[in-house]
Amino acid sequence: MKVASALTIAGTDPTGGAGIQADLKSFQEREVYGMSVVTSVVAQNTLGVQSIQHLPVDFIEKQLHAVFEDITPDAVKTGMIATIDMMEMIAKNLKDKNVHYVIDPVMVAKSGHSLMEEQSREVIRKVLVPLATVVTPNVPEAESLVGFEIHSTEDAEKAAKVIVNELGSKAAVVKGGHLVGEAIDVLYDGKEFSYFKSERFDTKHTHGTGCTFSAVITAELAKGKPIAEAVATGKAYISDAIKYTLGVGKGNGPTNHWGYRLKGLPNQ
Numbered sequence: 001m002k003v004a005s006a007l008t009i010a011g012t013d014p015t016g017g018a019g020i021q022a023d024l025k026s027f028q029e030r031e032v033y034g035m036s037v038v039t040s041v042v043a044q045n046t047l048g049v050q051s052i053q054h055l056p057v058d059f060i061e062k063q064l065h066a067v068f069e070d071i072t073p074d075a076v077k078t079g080m081i082a083t084i085d086m087m088e089m090i091a092k093n094l095k096d097k098n099v100h101y102v103i104d105p106v107m108v109a110k111s112g113h114s115l116m117e118e119q120s121r122e123v124i125r126k127v128l129v130p131l132a133t134v135v136t137p138n139v140p141e142a143e144s145l146v147g148f149e150i151h152s153t154e155d156a157e158k159a160a161k162v163i164v165n166e167l168g169s170k171a172a173v174v175k176g177g178h179l180v181g182e183a184i185d186v187l188y189d190g191k192e193f194s195y196f197k198s199e200r201f202d203t204k205h206t207h208g209t210g211c212t213f214s215a216v217i218t219a220e221l222a223k224g225k226p227i228a229e230a231v232a233t234g235k236a237y238i239s240d241a242i243k244y245t246l247g248v249g250k251g252n253g254p255t256n257h258w259g260y261r262l263k264g265l266p267n268q
Helices: 019-029 057-068 084-094 118-131 139-146 153-166 209-222 227-243 259-263
Strands: 005-010 033-038 040-045 048-054 075-078 100-103 171-174 183-188 193-198
Touching: 005 019, 005 057, 005 209, 019 033, 019 209, 033 057, 057 084, 075 209, 084 118, 100 118, 100 209, 118 139, 139 153, 153 171, 153 183, 153 193, 183 227, 193 227, 209 227, 227 259
Parallel strands: 005 033, 005 075, 075 100
Antiparallel strands: 040 048, 171 183, 183 193
């Protein structure tokens, strides 16, 4: 039996709530073989980001080559890609690969700390987004990608269409966590919209939600699931991860990567 595999290309979180650590936990819980390429080493915890060290681009590329020459992933996701050189190198290496590609356009940490150079935001639009199967921005990230403010579900629909029809992604999910009312995520796949709702939870423990959501989508795509089904599973998974929070950390704590077990979400 062939085991599905997924690769995350992202920065680290030594406290385990976000970045490649959260991605690998999510891959494991969704029963795909997880691999990682580190772009940046981040000194952060639930209170915020203290320092960032970017790895040399040629070394990141060597990690990427090491993975693909041995265990070709069925799906790849990128999280924190902080510099233009990193983006261009990753695009060069992924453009001819026949794998699903999920972009979590990580730009700002929950603490408010900027994780990406300003010029890099334009490059992610022009270089990486056109290669993507799915892009998963929250409202501020989507606003940065499309260039207009988002205040409603209708605005989110408009943004998702721009990301697909103008920027070139196959599909886009604009997450509604920053909007008022129900947490409605809007998916546009180039043909139709799908909507994924969840209740809001009164908790500050949402560190790594974007990483985890996109990682689950990546895992499901690696297993051959359709985009809408992958997003639905991601939405259910992250909702349970927030609802059944672990309550650890002195700041914005991490989500619970085995929270779905408390609800009984099927693992296949």
